[in-house]
Amino acid sequence: MNDMNWDDLQIFAHVARAGGLTKAAEALSMSAPTVGRRMLALEQATGKSLFVRSRTGYTLTEDGRSLLHKVQGMEASARPIEEWLAAGVERPVVRISAGTWTANFIADNFSRVWTANDPFRIAFKTTEARLDIAHREIEIGIRNRPADGGNLASRRTVEIAFAPYIARNHPDPRGSEWVSLGSDEAVTRSARWLLAQEGISICAWANTPYTLRDLVRAGVGKGVMPCFAGDRDPRLMRAGPPIADLAEWQYLVMHNDDRHKPEVRKAIDRIHALFRDHAELCRGDRPIGAAKEDLL
Template sequence: MKNIRWDDLQVFAHVARSGGLSGAAATLSLSAPTVGRRMLALEQATGKSLFVRSRTGYVLTQDGRALLRKVQAMEASAKPVEEWISTDVERPAIRISAGTWTANFIADNFVRLWTPNDPFRICFKTTEARLDITHREIEIGIRNQSAEGGNLASRRTVEVSFAPYVARNHPNPKGSEWVSLGSDEAITRSARWLLTQQDASICAWANTPYTLRDLVRAGAGKGVMPCFAGDRDPQLMRAGPLIAELADTQYLVMHNDDRHRPEVRKAIDRLHALFRDHAELFRGDRPIGAAGTDDA
């Protein structure tokens, strides 16, 4: 292969793992069009078709799967060098991957996760895409599925519920139209749910969960959020009942070897305790108000 840069191969790996341009772009802090152009250039450089492109995302071809295996091997080989160059030996970094809402919740409760006396640091990897724990892109992933092979382990935390939310001062909360993530950005099951509702009238689209929340706060319409996010926001109230079909379970997923490291074990235990202590909030049992009801 000629004129192929290592950083292009890393971008390729992110697209392959996230299943599309948007997830990779968010992780890499690049625009989706830029990621798309780089993938086209990589295909031209390799002379091979690496993806099957569709409205629902990017799926690896046989050549794409073969290249991903080679890139993963290169990443594993490069990791010791990267750690030698960048890691503070006295304070190793624990990388935690979580979706936008979960990362926000953890950040708000950061004092439960880390203290100045801890011999490690915390590195947030906020993304809706699933990072590769097997090849050690992160130490801990917070996911809605337990570990499936790959020398991974998981620890169940809490049940998570979802509901529609609207601005607390909205004049017609139950009759308002919807605000949604765009089809390219709707990676999670909860984000895709609204797009499957044929009778849902959508008045505005957002490309990030935070923009969706800002639109809802501004009174544009109602949007789907996890209860632990919507019920913590005093500017919002529920615009309907819990969406039963979106309820799921949250897990901490980690590499089976790394979970025995003292600093990783401490972070796992603290995260588990944090979620356990807020189980009612995650289940949706602590609403601060709902459309047409008194505040609870």
Template sequence: MKNIVWSDLQLFLSVAREGGLSAAAREHDASPATIGRRMLALEQATGRPLFVRRQTGYELTTDGLALLAKAQTMEASARAIDDWLDAEGGRSIVRISAGTWTTNFLAENFSRLWNPDDAFRIAFKATEAKLDIAHREVEIGVRNAAPQNPNLAARRCSEVAQAPFRARTASREARDQWVAISSEDIATRSARWLSTQPGVSVAAWANTPRTLHDLIRSGVGKGVMPCFAGDRDPLLERAGDLIADLREPQWLVMHNDDRHRADVRIVIERIVDLLSAHGPLLRGERPM
């Protein structure tokens, strides 16, 4: 489509449907002379006559009919894009990637990250895997390490502590048992740490942190959780000291270009403020 722009094709569609310049001019709030010049320029760009100009109006030539069919296909595609944008209320989307525990914490404090007047929406991507921020799978990632890719930027937010937790109502037998992530599903440092500890008696395995949490809550045994998750649950209590080997920083990671987007910048600042406000909870300084 060299030298042909979509706006000219939109004018062409109007002229073709209305059979003349006047109605098309009213539709696009332009003068008939301007529409006529644009149609002449379109014919020059295509190198083909598109209209037979008569006193009664504009009639499509064979080439004009062929272009009409192609332009209508483009119009349908453009309408699908418009519908997609309208479905989101014309708002942009900021995607946040984080692990299960962090996503749960952010979702619980959603009102600190978004309000109805914002010109964007938020989409959470809860996963223990690291989505590719460099290739824009998400706009913001909450990570436990600074990125090495030069196309990525990062802000250090807070430290996160972890400890063993158990149900307050756990039986005496269950207090010595563990629940763990199964070996084929290990994706976090805490799961790997427990798998290397000697003398661990595992009562049940889970394949996700959510199921691990459910097993701990049910009194099956104790398990390793971030303090900001375990200490927020009134049904749980700590089953041991903070695990020094699992203390780690939290980083917000974003694409060097995307971090300058107004919507992404706002969400970054709000996440930083939220994590800073809950620093003692994240660092394990507020056991229930």
């Protein structure tokens, strides 16, 4: 136990949450082999097996889950000390977690969320995964469901619609094949919905939403996107009506204590106002183009 240190425990938490070495290594700016060696060293230091290793990733053992729970408690305890050390030294940072399309939309409207006169800064955490707000990995999470327990609060924003999109002026919008995220990357409802459909033909898979969009733009096939993303892109048009099964409400989720901080409250209010002012776009009522008039 004398060889165990806090850095290794933080690396362990990243691996546990990411479910593998690659994504954890990217978040830590380390190499995957280095992260793997550190985890082996941690298991030797604790004398316990923390992971079940397989081709598909790292799964926590019972001891691993127990250790993660303790590390999360240490992280939460350390947060006030980190804030105290930073007080008066630099402006606070409001960390916002959002999926690719939502983060892109906010970035395009960043002046609505932050100005140069604000006494805080913004840090985007663009990921399709759900970061841990209860243990303060972020201040604000933009999600498709409200807070589901713990000391969390949520605020509903707008309804989000999804539709199939294809390159503008594509010669065969109805008959074209599909472009999809791969099964390993299909963590969103829209990606899982497409893979679950019977009788469709997928001609290309992508591992990121942006690559999917680029393939659709290039005329490879049609893909599912939220209307606030597809309808803003002049290189795309709808290849069908909004998909009723995918309509969902969007929520801002935050820690019940942190939401009262002035900088967090201001960011919440501004993000809420941004989406409220674009409610028609978000629910698919303002398409800039469609494959056929009868598809609208």
